[in-house]
Amino acid sequence: ETGVTQSPTHLIKTRGQQVTLRCSSQSGHNTVSWYQQALGQGPQFIFQYYREEENGRGNFPPRFSGLQFPNYSSELNVNALELDDSALYLCASSPDPGQVSYEQYFGPGTRLTVT
Amino acid sequence: AQTVTQSQPEMSVQEAETVTLSCTYDTSESNYYLFWYKQPPSRQMILVIRQEAYKQQNATENRFSVNFQKAAKSFSLKISDSQLGDTAMYFCAFMGPRSGSRLTFGEGTQLTVNP
Numbered sequence: 001e002t003g004v005t006q007s008p009t010h011l012i013k014t015r016g017q018q019v020t021l022r023c024s025s026q027s028g029h030n031t032v033s034w035y036q037q038a039l040g041q042g043p044q045f046i047f048q049y050y051r052e053e054e055n056g057r058g059n060f061p062p063r064f065s066g067l068q069f070p071n072y073s074s075e076l077n078v079n080a081l082e083l084d085d086s087a088l089y090l091c092a093s094s095p096d097p098g099q100v101s102y103e104q105y106f107g108p109g110t111r112l113t114v115t
Numbered sequence: 116a117q118t119v120t121q122s123q124p125e126m127s128v129q130e131a132e133t134v135t136l137s138c139t140y141d142t143s144e145s146n147y148y149l150f151w152y153k154q155p156p157s158r159q160m161i162l163v164i165r166q167e168a169y170k171q172q173n174a175t176e177n178r179f180s181v182n183f184q185k186a187a188k189s190f191s192l193k194i195s196d197s198q199l200g201d202t203a204m205y206f207c208a209f210m211g212p213r214s215g216s217r218l219t220f221g222e223g224t225q226l227t228v229n230p
Contacts, residue, residue: 031216042119042206042220043160056215088158094216104216106160 003027004093004107012113018079021110025072025093031055032074033104034066037088049074078112086114117142117209121221128197129229135182136192136224138207144168148210149183150218151192155203163205166190197228 003026013019025032031050035043045058049068063079072093078085088111092104118141128134140149151163166174166183173181178198182191194201207221 033216033218035218035220040223042208042222043218045217045219048215048217050215056217058217090160092160092216092218103162104218109158111158 004091004105006089006091006107006110008110009108010111010113012115013081015081015083015114017081018077019081019112021076021078021089021091021112023074023076023091023093023107025074025091026105027072029072029093029095029105031094032068033092033094034074034076035090035092036060036085037090037109038084039087043090046076081114083114086112088112117144117211117219119207119209119219119221121207121224123224124222125225125227127227127229128194130197130199132197133193133195134197134226136194136205136207136226138190138192138221140188140190140207140209142188142209142211144211146212149181149190150208150210151179151181151190152206152208152220153201153203154206154223160206164192194226199228199230202226202228 005024007022033048034046037043047057048055052068065077068074088109090109092106094104147168149166153161164176178195180193204223206223208218
């Protein structure tokens with residue numbers, strides 16, 4: 001148990017729809033990162049939030065957006081879903097990036113299927 | 116940009132034997148962190164072991180140890196006395212000094228421990 005939770009566990013959406021995935025970070029962790037893991041591949045960094053501000057972004061289009069809230073929860077929003085968005089979405093929380101924070105605590109992931 | 120390469124998509128080992136998983140990476144940084152993560156079928160990403168690049172001594176955690184060759188940019192994981200519960204996907208990951216906890220993952224190695 002890492003103390004990081006994600007919801008929902010699974011969901012199925014139709015191409016063109018919008019989806020919101022949720023993550024609850026470990027208490028005291030001000031940084032949350034989101035990763036996309038396609039089937040059979042390693043996770044790819046989407047973006048990171050630190051104290052409610054975006055703090056780095058990977059090679060993902062603007063239809064991937066996020067929010068972080070003061071209560072250690074965060075959201076990943078994906079608009080105009082495409083078939084290639086089908087993947088496992090992982091969130092990971094860590095202490096302030098200014099610290100030597102090599103500890104990242106991953107949630108169990110949300111499996112998104114786009115049909 | 117940093118890259119991480121795992122050249123062994125699949126490996127298998129007999130229970131109680133030793134297996135080594137390979138990982139190479141590319142970076143221009145001199146100080147960074149390297150990790151091995153385990154992802155069982157439950158999907159939870161679990162930290163197995165970490166290595167700080169400025170430390171010459173190879174990290175060890177019980178049955179898990181690494182062979183860190185900084186000049187060769189190689190970071191292999193050795194699992195001794197393999198157990199059935201070690202069956203999982205193993206990912207090598209890199210974190211740079213200014214990456215704000217962002218991880219770059221390899222493609223993974225599926226390890227199967229046979230009874």
